[in-house]
Amino acid sequence: MKIAMIATEKLPVPPIRGGATQIYLDATAAIMARKHDVTVLSIRDRDLPDVEKNKNGVSYRRFSQETYIQEVANHLRTETYDVIHVCNRPRWIRHIREASPDSALVLSIHNEMFRDDKISYAEGVDCINAVKQIVTVSDYIKMTICDRFPQAIGKVATVYSGVDVETFQPKWTAQGEKIYAAIRRELGLEGRKVVLFVGRLSKVKGAHLLLEALPSIIKKHPEAVIVFVGSKWFGDNEVNSYVRYLYTLGAMYENNAMFIQFVKPEQIPQLYTMADLFVCPSQWQEPLARVHYEAMAAGLPIITSNRGGNPEVIENGKNGYIVKDFSNPEAYAALINKLFDEPSSSIQMGKYGRQKVEREFNWEVVAAKLLRAYGEERG
Missing domain, CATH: 3.40.50.2000 (Glycogen Phosphorylase B;)
Structure with missing residues:
Protein backbone atom coordinates (compact mmCIF):
# COMPACT_ATOMS: atom_id res chain seq x y z
CA MET A 1 0.00 0.00 0.00
CA LYS A 2 0.99 3.58 -0.58
CA ILE A 3 0.15 5.45 2.63
CA ALA A 4 0.11 9.14 3.54
CA MET A 5 -0.01 10.09 7.22
CA ILE A 6 -1.03 13.71 7.81
CA ALA A 7 0.09 15.31 11.09
CA THR A 8 -1.61 18.33 12.64
CA GLU A 9 -0.39 21.88 12.09
CA LYS A 10 0.95 22.24 15.64
CA LEU A 11 4.33 20.45 15.73
CA PRO A 12 6.70 18.77 13.27
CA VAL A 13 7.36 15.09 12.68
CA PRO A 14 9.72 13.53 13.75
CA PRO A 15 8.79 14.81 17.23
CA ILE A 16 11.85 16.98 17.83
CA ARG A 17 9.61 19.45 19.69
CA GLY A 18 7.64 16.74 21.51
CA GLY A 19 3.94 16.04 21.06
CA ALA A 20 1.97 12.83 21.63
CA THR A 21 0.42 12.64 18.15
CA GLN A 22 3.78 13.36 16.54
CA ILE A 23 5.38 10.49 18.50
CA TYR A 24 2.47 8.22 17.50
CA LEU A 25 2.77 8.98 13.78
CA ASP A 26 6.54 8.70 13.63
CA ALA A 27 6.74 5.40 15.51
CA THR A 28 3.99 3.64 13.58
CA ALA A 29 5.23 4.98 10.22
CA ALA A 30 8.64 3.39 10.78
CA ILE A 31 7.07 -0.04 11.34
CA MET A 32 4.64 0.24 8.41
CA ALA A 33 7.48 1.27 6.09
CA ARG A 34 8.95 -2.23 6.33
CA LYS A 35 6.19 -3.46 4.02
CA HIS A 36 4.55 -0.34 2.62
CA ASP A 37 5.38 2.97 0.96
CA VAL A 38 4.83 5.53 3.73
CA THR A 39 4.98 9.33 3.56
CA VAL A 40 4.44 11.58 6.59
CA LEU A 41 3.22 15.13 5.95
CA SER A 42 3.84 17.75 8.64
CA ILE A 43 4.77 21.38 9.18
CA ARG A 44 8.20 22.81 8.45
CA ASP A 45 10.81 23.23 11.16
CA ARG A 46 14.06 25.17 11.04
CA ASP A 47 15.99 22.02 12.03
CA LEU A 48 14.43 19.73 9.41
CA PRO A 49 14.62 19.68 5.59
CA ASP A 50 11.42 20.19 3.62
CA VAL A 51 11.81 16.80 1.91
CA GLU A 52 13.69 13.74 3.14
CA LYS A 53 13.66 9.97 3.44
CA ASN A 54 15.03 8.50 6.65
CA LYS A 55 16.92 5.29 7.40
CA ASN A 56 13.65 3.48 8.17
CA GLY A 57 12.40 4.16 4.65
CA VAL A 58 9.81 6.76 5.71
CA SER A 59 9.47 9.77 3.40
CA TYR A 60 8.71 13.20 4.86
CA ARG A 61 7.29 16.29 3.22
CA ARG A 62 6.92 19.48 5.21
CA PHE A 63 4.83 22.54 4.48
CA SER A 64 4.27 26.03 5.81
CA GLN A 65 2.35 26.18 9.08
CA GLU A 66 0.39 29.22 7.88
CA THR A 67 -0.99 27.55 4.71
CA TYR A 68 -0.60 23.95 5.81
CA ILE A 69 -3.86 22.27 4.79
CA GLN A 70 -3.91 24.10 1.43
CA GLU A 71 -0.38 22.89 0.66
CA VAL A 72 -1.21 19.38 1.82
CA ALA A 73 -4.25 19.34 -0.47
CA ASN A 74 -2.11 20.55 -3.39
CA HIS A 75 0.35 17.73 -2.75
CA LEU A 76 -2.47 15.17 -2.72
CA ARG A 77 -3.65 16.41 -6.12
CA THR A 78 -0.26 15.54 -7.62
CA GLU A 79 0.55 12.37 -5.63
CA THR A 80 -1.81 9.40 -5.43
CA TYR A 81 -2.13 7.34 -2.24
CA ASP A 82 -4.11 4.18 -1.50
CA VAL A 83 -4.74 5.26 2.09
CA ILE A 84 -4.61 8.69 3.69
CA HIS A 85 -4.47 8.74 7.49
CA VAL A 86 -5.58 12.11 8.85
CA CYS A 87 -4.56 12.84 12.41
CA ASN A 88 -7.01 14.61 14.73
CA ARG A 89 -8.53 17.04 12.22
CA PRO A 90 -12.02 15.91 11.11
CA ARG A 91 -12.74 19.27 9.48
CA TRP A 92 -9.89 18.63 7.04
CA ILE A 93 -11.57 15.53 5.61
CA ARG A 94 -13.64 17.56 3.15
CA HIS A 95 -10.53 19.21 1.67
CA ILE A 96 -8.66 15.91 1.50
CA ARG A 97 -11.58 14.07 -0.12
CA GLU A 98 -11.79 16.77 -2.79
CA ALA A 99 -8.03 16.61 -3.41
CA SER A 100 -7.83 12.79 -3.47
CA PRO A 101 -11.27 11.34 -4.26
CA ASP A 102 -10.06 7.77 -4.87
CA SER A 103 -8.06 7.30 -1.65
CA ALA A 104 -9.41 5.46 1.40
CA LEU A 105 -9.52 7.92 4.30
CA VAL A 106 -8.80 6.89 7.88
CA LEU A 107 -9.17 9.43 10.68
CA SER A 108 -7.44 9.03 14.03
CA ILE A 109 -8.89 11.07 16.89
CA HIS A 110 -6.74 11.93 19.91
CA ASN A 111 -8.95 14.59 21.54
CA GLU A 112 -12.61 15.59 21.75
CA MET A 113 -12.65 16.83 18.16
CA PHE A 114 -16.33 15.98 17.53
CA ARG A 115 -17.72 18.33 20.20
CA ASP A 116 -20.28 20.86 19.02
CA ASP A 117 -17.82 23.72 19.61
CA LYS A 118 -15.26 21.97 17.40
CA ILE A 119 -17.36 20.80 14.48
CA SER A 120 -20.94 21.42 13.36
CA TYR A 121 -23.39 18.54 13.19
CA ALA A 122 -23.54 18.75 9.38
CA GLU A 123 -19.73 18.77 9.09
CA GLY A 124 -19.50 15.81 11.47
CA VAL A 125 -21.96 13.75 9.43
CA ASP A 126 -20.16 14.59 6.20
CA CYS A 127 -16.84 13.58 7.76
CA ILE A 128 -18.19 10.26 9.05
CA ASN A 129 -19.70 9.46 5.65
CA ALA A 130 -16.44 10.27 3.87
CA VAL A 131 -14.06 8.15 5.93
CA LYS A 132 -13.53 4.42 5.86
CA GLN A 133 -12.63 4.15 9.54
CA ILE A 134 -12.19 6.30 12.64
CA VAL A 135 -9.71 5.10 15.24
CA THR A 136 -9.64 6.67 18.70
CA VAL A 137 -6.98 6.65 21.40
CA SER A 138 -9.41 5.57 24.11
CA ASP A 139 -12.91 4.28 24.69
CA TYR A 140 -13.65 7.64 26.28
CA ILE A 141 -12.90 9.48 23.01
CA LYS A 142 -14.88 6.85 21.10
CA MET A 143 -17.85 7.56 23.38
CA THR A 144 -17.62 11.33 22.77
CA ILE A 145 -18.05 10.68 19.03
CA CYS A 146 -20.73 8.00 19.15
CA ASP A 147 -22.88 9.76 21.75
CA ARG A 148 -23.31 12.74 19.43
CA PHE A 149 -23.18 10.79 16.16
CA PRO A 150 -24.75 7.34 16.64
CA GLN A 151 -24.37 6.74 12.89
CA ALA A 152 -20.59 6.53 13.48
CA ILE A 153 -20.77 3.47 15.74
CA GLY A 154 -19.93 0.95 13.01
CA LYS A 155 -16.92 2.97 11.86
CA VAL A 156 -15.26 3.82 15.19
CA ALA A 157 -12.75 1.57 16.95
CA THR A 158 -10.35 2.18 19.82
CA VAL A 159 -6.69 1.70 19.02
CA TYR A 160 -4.65 2.57 22.09
CA SER A 161 -1.38 4.39 21.59
CA GLY A 162 1.97 2.84 22.43
CA VAL A 163 5.56 3.26 23.49
CA ASP A 164 9.02 2.10 22.47
CA VAL A 165 9.68 -0.40 25.23
CA GLU A 166 13.39 -0.60 24.37
CA THR A 167 13.85 3.12 25.07
CA PHE A 168 12.63 2.86 28.67
CA GLN A 169 14.69 0.88 31.17
CA PRO A 170 13.21 -0.10 34.55
CA LYS A 171 15.59 0.40 37.44
CA TRP A 172 15.74 -3.34 38.16
CA THR A 173 17.49 -4.06 34.84
Whole structure:
Protein backbone atom coordinates (compact mmCIF):
# COMPACT_ATOMS: atom_id res chain seq x y z
CA MET A 1 0.00 0.00 0.00
CA LYS A 2 0.99 3.58 -0.58
CA ILE A 3 0.15 5.45 2.63
CA ALA A 4 0.11 9.14 3.54
CA MET A 5 -0.01 10.09 7.22
CA ILE A 6 -1.03 13.71 7.81
CA ALA A 7 0.09 15.31 11.09
CA THR A 8 -1.61 18.33 12.64
CA GLU A 9 -0.39 21.88 12.09
CA LYS A 10 0.95 22.24 15.64
CA LEU A 11 4.33 20.45 15.73
CA PRO A 12 6.70 18.77 13.27
CA VAL A 13 7.36 15.09 12.68
CA PRO A 14 9.72 13.53 13.75
CA PRO A 15 8.79 14.81 17.23
CA ILE A 16 11.85 16.98 17.83
CA ARG A 17 9.61 19.45 19.69
CA GLY A 18 7.64 16.74 21.51
CA GLY A 19 3.94 16.04 21.06
CA ALA A 20 1.97 12.83 21.63
CA THR A 21 0.42 12.64 18.15
CA GLN A 22 3.78 13.36 16.54
CA ILE A 23 5.38 10.49 18.50
CA TYR A 24 2.47 8.22 17.50
CA LEU A 25 2.77 8.98 13.78
CA ASP A 26 6.54 8.70 13.63
CA ALA A 27 6.74 5.40 15.51
CA THR A 28 3.99 3.64 13.58
CA ALA A 29 5.23 4.98 10.22
CA ALA A 30 8.64 3.39 10.78
CA ILE A 31 7.07 -0.04 11.34
CA MET A 32 4.64 0.24 8.41
CA ALA A 33 7.48 1.27 6.09
CA ARG A 34 8.95 -2.23 6.33
CA LYS A 35 6.19 -3.46 4.02
CA HIS A 36 4.55 -0.34 2.62
CA ASP A 37 5.38 2.97 0.96
CA VAL A 38 4.83 5.53 3.73
CA THR A 39 4.98 9.33 3.56
CA VAL A 40 4.44 11.58 6.59
CA LEU A 41 3.22 15.13 5.95
CA SER A 42 3.84 17.75 8.64
CA ILE A 43 4.77 21.38 9.18
CA ARG A 44 8.20 22.81 8.45
CA ASP A 45 10.81 23.23 11.16
CA ARG A 46 14.06 25.17 11.04
CA ASP A 47 15.99 22.02 12.03
CA LEU A 48 14.43 19.73 9.41
CA PRO A 49 14.62 19.68 5.59
CA ASP A 50 11.42 20.19 3.62
CA VAL A 51 11.81 16.80 1.91
CA GLU A 52 13.69 13.74 3.14
CA LYS A 53 13.66 9.97 3.44
CA ASN A 54 15.03 8.50 6.65
CA LYS A 55 16.92 5.29 7.40
CA ASN A 56 13.65 3.48 8.17
CA GLY A 57 12.40 4.16 4.65
CA VAL A 58 9.81 6.76 5.71
CA SER A 59 9.47 9.77 3.40
CA TYR A 60 8.71 13.20 4.86
CA ARG A 61 7.29 16.29 3.22
CA ARG A 62 6.92 19.48 5.21
CA PHE A 63 4.83 22.54 4.48
CA SER A 64 4.27 26.03 5.81
CA GLN A 65 2.35 26.18 9.08
CA GLU A 66 0.39 29.22 7.88
CA THR A 67 -0.99 27.55 4.71
CA TYR A 68 -0.60 23.95 5.81
CA ILE A 69 -3.86 22.27 4.79
CA GLN A 70 -3.91 24.10 1.43
CA GLU A 71 -0.38 22.89 0.66
CA VAL A 72 -1.21 19.38 1.82
CA ALA A 73 -4.25 19.34 -0.47
CA ASN A 74 -2.11 20.55 -3.39
CA HIS A 75 0.35 17.73 -2.75
CA LEU A 76 -2.47 15.17 -2.72
CA ARG A 77 -3.65 16.41 -6.12
CA THR A 78 -0.26 15.54 -7.62
CA GLU A 79 0.55 12.37 -5.63
CA THR A 80 -1.81 9.40 -5.43
CA TYR A 81 -2.13 7.34 -2.24
CA ASP A 82 -4.11 4.18 -1.50
CA VAL A 83 -4.74 5.26 2.09
CA ILE A 84 -4.61 8.69 3.69
CA HIS A 85 -4.47 8.74 7.49
CA VAL A 86 -5.58 12.11 8.85
CA CYS A 87 -4.56 12.84 12.41
CA ASN A 88 -7.01 14.61 14.73
CA ARG A 89 -8.53 17.04 12.22
CA PRO A 90 -12.02 15.91 11.11
CA ARG A 91 -12.74 19.27 9.48
CA TRP A 92 -9.89 18.63 7.04
CA ILE A 93 -11.57 15.53 5.61
CA ARG A 94 -13.64 17.56 3.15
CA HIS A 95 -10.53 19.21 1.67
CA ILE A 96 -8.66 15.91 1.50
CA ARG A 97 -11.58 14.07 -0.12
CA GLU A 98 -11.79 16.77 -2.79
CA ALA A 99 -8.03 16.61 -3.41
CA SER A 100 -7.83 12.79 -3.47
CA PRO A 101 -11.27 11.34 -4.26
CA ASP A 102 -10.06 7.77 -4.87
CA SER A 103 -8.06 7.30 -1.65
CA ALA A 104 -9.41 5.46 1.40
CA LEU A 105 -9.52 7.92 4.30
CA VAL A 106 -8.80 6.89 7.88
CA LEU A 107 -9.17 9.43 10.68
CA SER A 108 -7.44 9.03 14.03
CA ILE A 109 -8.89 11.07 16.89
CA HIS A 110 -6.74 11.93 19.91
CA ASN A 111 -8.95 14.59 21.54
CA GLU A 112 -12.61 15.59 21.75
CA MET A 113 -12.65 16.83 18.16
CA PHE A 114 -16.33 15.98 17.53
CA ARG A 115 -17.72 18.33 20.20
CA ASP A 116 -20.28 20.86 19.02
CA ASP A 117 -17.82 23.72 19.61
CA LYS A 118 -15.26 21.97 17.40
CA ILE A 119 -17.36 20.80 14.48
CA SER A 120 -20.94 21.42 13.36
CA TYR A 121 -23.39 18.54 13.19
CA ALA A 122 -23.54 18.75 9.38
CA GLU A 123 -19.73 18.77 9.09
CA GLY A 124 -19.50 15.81 11.47
CA VAL A 125 -21.96 13.75 9.43
CA ASP A 126 -20.16 14.59 6.20
CA CYS A 127 -16.84 13.58 7.76
CA ILE A 128 -18.19 10.26 9.05
CA ASN A 129 -19.70 9.46 5.65
CA ALA A 130 -16.44 10.27 3.87
CA VAL A 131 -14.06 8.15 5.93
CA LYS A 132 -13.53 4.42 5.86
CA GLN A 133 -12.63 4.15 9.54
CA ILE A 134 -12.19 6.30 12.64
CA VAL A 135 -9.71 5.10 15.24
CA THR A 136 -9.64 6.67 18.70
CA VAL A 137 -6.98 6.65 21.40
CA SER A 138 -9.41 5.57 24.11
CA ASP A 139 -12.91 4.28 24.69
CA TYR A 140 -13.65 7.64 26.28
CA ILE A 141 -12.90 9.48 23.01
CA LYS A 142 -14.88 6.85 21.10
CA MET A 143 -17.85 7.56 23.38
CA THR A 144 -17.62 11.33 22.77
CA ILE A 145 -18.05 10.68 19.03
CA CYS A 146 -20.73 8.00 19.15
CA ASP A 147 -22.88 9.76 21.75
CA ARG A 148 -23.31 12.74 19.43
CA PHE A 149 -23.18 10.79 16.16
CA PRO A 150 -24.75 7.34 16.64
CA GLN A 151 -24.37 6.74 12.89
CA ALA A 152 -20.59 6.53 13.48
CA ILE A 153 -20.77 3.47 15.74
CA GLY A 154 -19.93 0.95 13.01
CA LYS A 155 -16.92 2.97 11.86
CA VAL A 156 -15.26 3.82 15.19
CA ALA A 157 -12.75 1.57 16.95
CA THR A 158 -10.35 2.18 19.82
CA VAL A 159 -6.69 1.70 19.02
CA TYR A 160 -4.65 2.57 22.09
CA SER A 161 -1.38 4.39 21.59
CA GLY A 162 1.97 2.84 22.43
CA VAL A 163 5.56 3.26 23.49
CA ASP A 164 9.02 2.10 22.47
CA VAL A 165 9.68 -0.40 25.23
CA GLU A 166 13.39 -0.60 24.37
CA THR A 167 13.85 3.12 25.07
CA PHE A 168 12.63 2.86 28.67
CA GLN A 169 14.69 0.88 31.17
CA PRO A 170 13.21 -0.10 34.55
CA LYS A 171 15.59 0.40 37.44
CA TRP A 172 15.74 -3.34 38.16
CA THR A 173 17.49 -4.06 34.84
CA ALA A 174 21.30 -3.85 34.55
CA GLN A 175 21.14 -0.80 32.30
CA GLY A 176 18.34 0.74 34.34
CA GLU A 177 20.33 0.36 37.54
CA LYS A 178 23.17 2.40 36.04
CA ILE A 179 20.80 5.10 34.74
CA TYR A 180 19.00 5.22 38.09
CA ALA A 181 22.26 5.85 39.96
CA ALA A 182 23.71 8.31 37.43
CA ILE A 183 20.63 10.55 37.09
CA ARG A 184 20.00 10.63 40.82
CA ARG A 185 23.62 11.58 41.40
CA GLU A 186 23.37 14.30 38.73
CA LEU A 187 20.18 15.74 40.27
CA GLY A 188 21.29 15.36 43.88
CA LEU A 189 18.52 12.86 44.64
CA GLU A 190 20.53 9.99 46.10
CA GLY A 191 18.68 8.34 48.96
CA ARG A 192 15.42 10.16 48.19
CA LYS A 193 11.95 8.75 47.49
CA VAL A 194 11.01 10.28 44.14
CA VAL A 195 7.53 11.04 42.81
CA LEU A 196 7.55 11.99 39.13
CA PHE A 197 5.21 14.30 37.20
CA VAL A 198 5.74 14.73 33.45
CA GLY A 199 3.58 17.08 31.42
CA ARG A 200 2.58 20.62 30.61
CA LEU A 201 2.43 22.91 33.61
CA SER A 202 -1.18 23.97 33.20
CA LYS A 203 -3.96 23.98 35.76
CA VAL A 204 -5.90 21.22 34.02
CA LYS A 205 -2.91 18.90 34.45
CA GLY A 206 -3.18 19.26 38.23
CA ALA A 207 0.45 19.79 39.22
CA HIS A 208 -0.65 22.12 42.05
CA LEU A 209 -2.47 19.23 43.74
CA LEU A 210 0.82 17.39 44.23
CA LEU A 211 2.40 20.44 45.82
CA GLU A 212 -0.64 20.79 48.07
CA ALA A 213 -0.25 17.11 48.99
CA LEU A 214 3.38 17.58 50.04
CA PRO A 215 2.82 18.40 53.74
CA SER A 216 1.05 15.07 54.30
CA ILE A 217 3.70 13.20 52.33
CA ILE A 218 6.63 14.86 54.10
CA LYS A 219 5.08 14.17 57.49
CA LYS A 220 5.44 10.41 56.89
CA HIS A 221 8.34 10.47 54.43
CA PRO A 222 10.54 13.54 54.97
CA GLU A 223 12.98 12.20 52.35
CA ALA A 224 10.30 12.37 49.62
CA VAL A 225 10.69 14.73 46.68
CA ILE A 226 8.34 15.48 43.80
CA VAL A 227 10.09 16.12 40.49
CA PHE A 228 8.09 18.13 37.95
CA VAL A 229 9.27 17.75 34.36
CA GLY A 230 7.70 20.16 31.88
CA SER A 231 6.87 23.72 30.98
CA LYS A 232 3.74 25.67 30.07
CA TRP A 233 3.91 24.45 26.45
CA PHE A 234 6.06 22.12 24.37
CA GLY A 235 9.54 23.63 24.10
CA ASP A 236 8.46 26.91 25.72
CA ASN A 237 9.98 27.74 29.10
CA GLU A 238 8.16 31.05 29.45
CA VAL A 239 6.68 31.54 32.93
CA ASN A 240 3.00 32.46 33.08
CA SER A 241 0.89 33.17 36.18
CA TYR A 242 0.12 29.50 36.87
CA VAL A 243 3.73 28.39 36.51
CA ARG A 244 4.79 31.27 38.74
CA TYR A 245 2.25 30.06 41.31
CA LEU A 246 3.74 26.56 41.18
CA TYR A 247 7.26 27.90 41.64
CA THR A 248 6.14 30.03 44.58
CA LEU A 249 4.36 27.10 46.21
CA GLY A 250 7.31 24.81 45.53
CA ALA A 251 9.70 27.28 47.14
CA MET A 252 7.92 26.64 50.44
CA TYR A 253 9.24 23.07 50.21
CA GLU A 254 12.55 23.68 48.46
CA ASN A 255 14.01 20.39 49.71
CA ASN A 256 11.01 18.39 48.58
CA ALA A 257 10.05 19.89 45.20
CA MET A 258 12.16 20.11 42.06
CA PHE A 259 11.29 21.66 38.70
CA ILE A 260 12.96 20.60 35.47
CA GLN A 261 11.81 22.65 32.49
CA PHE A 262 11.28 21.33 28.98
CA VAL A 263 13.81 18.65 28.06
CA LYS A 264 14.39 17.00 24.70
CA PRO A 265 12.20 13.93 24.13
CA GLU A 266 15.24 11.62 24.05
CA GLN A 267 16.16 12.65 27.60
CA ILE A 268 12.76 11.86 29.10
CA PRO A 269 13.21 8.06 29.53
CA GLN A 270 16.12 8.49 31.94
CA LEU A 271 14.02 10.70 34.18
CA TYR A 272 11.38 7.98 34.43
CA THR A 273 14.04 5.42 35.31
CA MET A 274 15.30 7.41 38.30
CA ALA A 275 11.81 7.75 39.85
CA ASP A 276 10.00 5.49 42.32
CA LEU A 277 6.43 6.18 41.22
CA PHE A 278 4.49 8.27 38.73
CA VAL A 279 1.45 10.49 39.31
CA CYS A 280 -0.93 11.95 36.72
CA PRO A 281 -3.35 14.24 38.61
CA SER A 282 -5.21 15.55 35.51
CA GLN A 283 -8.36 17.51 36.27
CA TRP A 284 -9.78 17.68 32.74
CA GLN A 285 -11.33 14.86 30.77
CA GLU A 286 -8.00 13.70 29.41
CA PRO A 287 -8.25 11.58 26.23
CA LEU A 288 -5.61 9.23 27.63
CA ALA A 289 -2.23 10.76 28.39
CA ARG A 290 0.71 8.94 26.83
CA VAL A 291 2.69 9.43 30.05
CA HIS A 292 0.86 6.34 31.34
CA TYR A 293 2.50 4.16 28.68
CA GLU A 294 5.89 5.71 29.37
CA ALA A 295 5.61 5.19 33.13
CA MET A 296 4.59 1.54 32.64
CA ALA A 297 7.49 1.00 30.23
CA ALA A 298 9.85 2.37 32.90
CA GLY A 299 8.42 -0.04 35.47
CA LEU A 300 6.77 2.60 37.65
CA PRO A 301 3.53 2.13 39.58
CA ILE A 302 1.03 4.78 38.50
CA ILE A 303 -1.41 6.93 40.42
CA THR A 304 -3.87 8.57 38.02
CA SER A 305 -7.06 10.58 38.22
CA ASN A 306 -10.43 9.13 37.28
CA ARG A 307 -10.75 11.49 34.32
CA GLY A 308 -11.42 10.79 30.67
CA GLY A 309 -9.54 7.81 29.26
CA ASN A 310 -6.74 7.71 31.84
CA PRO A 311 -8.21 4.88 33.96
CA GLU A 312 -8.56 2.60 30.92
CA VAL A 313 -4.95 1.38 31.08
CA ILE A 314 -4.87 1.00 34.87
CA GLU A 315 -5.84 -2.25 36.56
CA ASN A 316 -6.53 -0.85 40.00
CA GLY A 317 -4.13 -2.35 42.54
CA LYS A 318 -2.13 -4.22 39.88
CA ASN A 319 -0.19 -1.62 37.91
CA GLY A 320 -1.39 1.43 39.80
CA TYR A 321 -4.27 3.19 41.51
CA ILE A 322 -7.17 5.28 40.20
CA VAL A 323 -8.06 8.35 42.27
CA LYS A 324 -11.82 8.88 42.27
CA ASP A 325 -11.63 11.92 44.55
CA PHE A 326 -9.39 13.43 41.88
CA SER A 327 -9.44 17.08 43.03
CA ASN A 328 -8.45 16.26 46.63
CA PRO A 329 -4.69 16.58 47.35
CA GLU A 330 -5.03 14.26 50.35
CA ALA A 331 -6.27 11.43 48.09
CA TYR A 332 -2.97 11.57 46.20
CA ALA A 333 -0.95 11.90 49.40
CA ALA A 334 -2.57 8.79 50.88
CA LEU A 335 -1.71 6.64 47.86
CA ILE A 336 1.82 8.03 47.52
CA ASN A 337 2.43 7.25 51.19
CA LYS A 338 0.95 3.77 50.72
CA LEU A 339 3.39 3.00 47.89
CA PHE A 340 6.32 4.41 49.86
CA ASP A 341 5.26 2.33 52.88
CA GLU A 342 5.16 -0.85 50.78
CA PRO A 343 8.27 -0.83 48.55
CA SER A 344 8.04 -4.52 47.60
CA SER A 345 4.42 -4.08 46.53
CA SER A 346 5.42 -0.97 44.59
CA ILE A 347 8.08 -2.90 42.69
CA GLN A 348 5.64 -5.70 41.87
CA MET A 349 3.13 -3.19 40.51
CA GLY A 350 5.85 -1.66 38.37
CA LYS A 351 6.80 -5.07 36.98
CA TYR A 352 3.18 -5.88 36.20
CA GLY A 353 2.87 -2.58 34.35
CA ARG A 354 6.03 -3.30 32.35
CA GLN A 355 4.65 -6.71 31.32
CA LYS A 356 1.33 -5.11 30.38
CA VAL A 357 2.93 -2.48 28.17
CA GLU A 358 5.18 -5.05 26.47
CA ARG A 359 2.14 -7.20 25.71
CA GLU A 360 -0.52 -4.62 24.84
CA PHE A 361 1.02 -1.24 24.09
CA ASN A 362 4.22 -1.68 22.12
CA TRP A 363 4.38 0.09 18.76
CA GLU A 364 4.32 -3.17 16.80
CA VAL A 365 0.84 -3.90 18.19
CA VAL A 366 -0.38 -0.37 17.45
CA ALA A 367 0.96 -0.38 13.88
CA ALA A 368 -0.62 -3.78 13.16
CA LYS A 369 -4.01 -2.50 14.34
CA LEU A 370 -3.71 0.62 12.21
CA LEU A 371 -2.83 -1.43 9.13
CA ARG A 372 -5.95 -3.53 9.65
CA ALA A 373 -7.96 -0.29 9.82
CA TYR A 374 -6.32 0.73 6.54
CA GLY A 375 -7.44 -2.51 4.94
CA GLU A 376 -4.40 -4.80 5.20
CA GLU A 377 -5.52 -8.39 5.69
CA ARG A 378 -4.65 -10.25 8.89
CA GLY A 379 -1.67 -12.51 8.76
